[in-house]
Amino acid sequence: MKKLLSCLLVAILTLACLTGCGAKSDAITVAVPNDTTNEARALLLLEELGYITLKEDAGITATILDIAENPYGIEFKEVEAAQLPNVLQDVDYAVINCNYAIDAGLNPTKDALGIEGASSAYVNILCVKEGNEEEPVVKALAAALSSKKVADFITSEYDGAVVAVAENLTDGYDASLDYAALAGSKISVAASPTPHAEVLAVAKDILAAKDITLEIVEFTDYVQPNNVVESGEIDANYFQHVPYLDDFNAENGTHIVSVAGIHVEPIGIYGGRQTSLDAIKQ
Helix, strand or coil: CHHHHHHHHHHHHHHHHHHHCCCCCCCCEEEEECCHHHHHHHHHHHHHCCCCEECCCCCCCCCHHHEEECCCCCEEEEECHHHHHHHHHHCCEEEECHHHHHHCCCCHHHHCCEECCCCHHHEEEEEEECCCCCCHHHHHHHHHHCEHHHHHHHHHHHCCCCEECCCCCECCCCCCCCHHHHCCCEEEEEECHHHHHHHHHHHHHHHHCCCCEEEEEECCCCCHHHHHHHHCCCCEEEEEEHHHHHHHHHHHCCCEEEEEEEEECCCEEEECCCCCHHHHHC
16 A cells, blocks of 8 residues: 555656646747737737737737637737847747847848738837927928938838838928028937937938937837927937827827828747747647
């Protein structure tokens, strides 16, 4: 009897170890942004790729709670957008915003295993606090960002990962403005490091030719750039798309408005522990 009990105890301990001491789940893990609109973009991309089905009424505010069908048993991890490249090695896949992917050394056109189309719904915009839209220096910055010089830089620098959307490209100057009167003025802009601050650097040169100073202040998150514009600490920001801005204003009671659409950067899914999407269906 003692021998039997001993064998049973060994078996129980062995089973416990297998289930709780390092055994890995077979579920494929996918990390997605945890802010509402970008999480929806990630889920819509996965639906487009055929891995999940969202509820019929799910749209650009969808979350994992809106998944109607998950036939491959994907396990989702909601992660702050800026941290997604950092957790990539710990998950099978991560859906990462283009700016954070580029900043982490990933090439969206070469490294992404799947990428969304360049949807006009997600155009990255120059924003100011409501009431400042018609300020001459704001209009001067909008004109500089809508220039052919900026569009050419985006095309050559990002190889299709970032796409300029401004139409009727100009030399970067607004004919309705008195640039002589603006000489000596200054405007500050909050931006993510890549690609926004890099694009702003081109606009900075355009404005400098008219003796207008552009101060670029870099942030690595999606919250503070709106907060500092709302408070008046910084004049404008350039990092987000309209759906994100609308959601932010609604949740935080802020009053930030779009001035101009500059570019779009598709969101993509990248391999962490996996090198192809084939593993999802295995």
